[in-house]
Amino acid sequence: MMNGMERLTAAINGTLADRIPVFCNLLDQGAKELGLSIKEYYASGEHVAEAQLRMRAKYGYDCLWSLFYVGKEAELLGCRKIIYAKDGPPNVGEMVIKKNDDISRLQVPDDITSHPAFAEELKCLRILKAEAGGKYPVCAYLTASMTMPALLMGMEKWMQMLMMGPAGLRDELLTKCSDFFQKQVAAYRAAGADVLVYSNPFGSTDFIPRTFFDEISLPWMESDLAPGGTAGVVYYCGSARFNDVIESVIQNLGIGVFYLSPMDDIAEGKKIVAGRGVTCGVINDIMLLEWSKEEIRAEVKRMIEAGKPGGKFLFGTLVMPYAIPEENIRTMLEAAYEYGRFDSE
Amino acid sequence: MLEQVMTQYNEAIMDTDRDRALQVVHDALALEITPEEVVFEVVVPAIELMMKSISENQGVSLAQHFMAAQIASEVVDDMVPRFRKAPQIIGRVVIGTSQGDFHGLGKRIVAGCLKAMMIEVTDLGLNVAPERFVDEALAHDAQVIAISSMMIHTARGENGCRRVRQILKERGVEDRIKIAVGGAPYRFDPELYRSVGGDAWAENGITAGRVITCLIREVRK
Structure with a gap:
């Protein structure tokens, strides 16, 4: 039987594997796995690494995550308050940028690896690499410069500044966020992360008009990615659709892995990618809270039938809601393993 | 004339151009279009047109929703005090x-x-x-x-x-x-x-x- 890294490599190279890679993004569920509260769980990189390894072994999927929660990035830029829920992801509880003057005061640490908020994540990543390196890809999550301000000042205020200016201040903030991104991606690469999920809802025309994508989003994405290149980078718009910009992303950014929205047409996405990269079909995992076993299997079958022919395809989830019953996770995964087998054709 | 104002306002909204939208409103008032007409014949129909575009899946983005609402809110705040009589709250x-x-x-x-x-x-x-x-x-x-x-x-x-x-x-x-x-x-x-x-x-x-x-x-x- 192949391991996750072999399956992923085969998907990238378009060579034969036993089945398609399956990425199941279980994060907060790690707390349940270890019998801890979500706050206790995320206090330690050892907890997260242990739970990631346990959950992967228990369910048999192909990825491991060094990500704790998205708000962690705001901590690296000065956020001191995180609000923990008992049944969902932690939230940023204090905006680093409360007024425009705070933008000039925003400091990007020279060495983010020495920041205490990064230390635990780094600890987790190192454990995952030591235990499963080379066998299962370790994923890191990075927020694009254009989306990062939403974590620092709130989406509402950021949207206002982005669309209405002042442009000078907006660009000052984006410059700092792009600098932060470049440092962060370099740190993850140095620590051995295999997959770098580049998250940017502003890279989707569900969020911004196409002209804005071409004139503003694209240049900032180039700024983020140019220094380090796109090796291991996955294009992801945080559940927003992006089939209509894939061609531009390939041409201008050179990214080769596309983690679609559950609302994107998988066959269409794959047709646009046209063998130049890997297309990831992503299930609407909120429905895993409600669907019956038969409905889950039918949806997985539909998705895989749309994406598997010709290979270079991966089955994935968004960030799986905490409350999804374990039985439904298993049903989804068993269906993905079954329908994703290449010898079944 | 009102139709032309509507068209220009709608274009500015879809282009997420706040300054242009506000200029269209300002120019309309100079052409003696009433504040009531600005709100009920230009701003509200623009929102309704956006609803129609969304329902027909014409790819209206979140930023366009945001700007349409933001500009509408600003124009209404500016126009309502100029109404001949207070508008009826529905x-x-x-x-x-x-x-x-x-x-x-x-x-x-x-x-x-x-x-x-x-x-x-x-x-x-x-x-x-x-x-x-x-x-x-x-x-x-x-x-x-x-x-x-x-x-x-x-x-x-x-x-x-x-x-x-x-x-x-x-x-x-x-x-x-x-x-x-x-x-x-x-x-x-x-x-x-x-x-x-x-x-x-x-x-x-x-x-x-x-x-x-x-x-x-x-x-x-």
Whole structure:
């Protein structure tokens, strides 16, 4: 039987594997796995690494995550308050940028690896690499410069500044966020992360008009990615659709892995990618809270039938809601393993 | 002439060009188009046109929703004091994000649209306790409580819409106050609004204007 890294490599190279890679993004569920509260769980990189390894072994999927929660990035830029829920992801509880003057005061640490908020994540990543390196890809999550301000000042205020200016201040903030991104991606690469999920809802025309994508989003994405290149980078718009910009992303950014929205047409996405990269079909995992076993299997079958022919395809989830019953996770995964087998054709 | 103003205003909105939209309004007033006409013949139809574009899947982005609502809200604030007589308010809404939810963008888009449609909005802000939704709705004589949730656990949680429904029931005011919900989880599960006790849901901030107007009419029938 192949391991996750072999399956992923085969998907990238378009060579034969036993089945398609399956990425199941279980994060907060790690707390349940270890019998801890979500706050206790995320206090330690050892907890997260242990739970990631346990959950992967228990369910048999192909990825491991060094990500704790998205708000962690705001901590690296000065956020001191995180609000923990008992049944969902932690939230940023204090905006680093409360007024425009705070933008000039925003400091990007020279060495983010020495920041205490990064230390635990780094600890987790190192454990995952030591235990499963080379066998299962370790994923890191990075927020694009254009989306990062939403974590620092709130989406509402950021949207206002982005669309209405002042442009000078907006660009000052984006410059700092792009600098932060470049440092962060370099740190993850140095620590051995295999997959770098580049998250940017502003890279989707569900969020911004196409002209804005071409004139503003694209240049900032180039700024983020140019220094380090796109090796291991996955294009992801945080559940927003992006089939209509894939061609531009390939041409201008050179990214080769596309983690679609559950609302994107998988066959269409794959047709646009046209063998130049890997297309990831992503299930609407909120429905895993409600669907019956038969409905889950039918949806997985539909998705895989749309994406598997010709290979270079991966089955994935968004960030799986905490409350999804374990039985439904298993049903989804068993269906993905079954329908994703290449010898079944 | 009014038609030309409408066209120019709509183009500015779709281009997310606030300055141009406000200039169109300013020029219209100089051409002796009345403030009432600006609001009811230009701004409100622009929102309705956007609703139509969304329903026809013509690819209207969140930024365009935001700018349409933002500009509408600004123009209405500027125009209403210039009306010959105070406009008739068609209803009242209290709006906020559910407890534990700190995402305010959707709520702001909804509030901007409602204001243009002459619906009085009381914004309760972020992370609103269920009791407060009901207390404020009663205090403001609101017909609708609008609850925005961007995360599945705040949409489904025991202190979100479910609890608001329970309190309305306990206080015997379910026929006086309806609940509208919205936010990302409802787009991924269009039946979710029923299971959490909502009366209706809106797919986005712009169409929320129509959904909430219908609920107000239902209460006032």
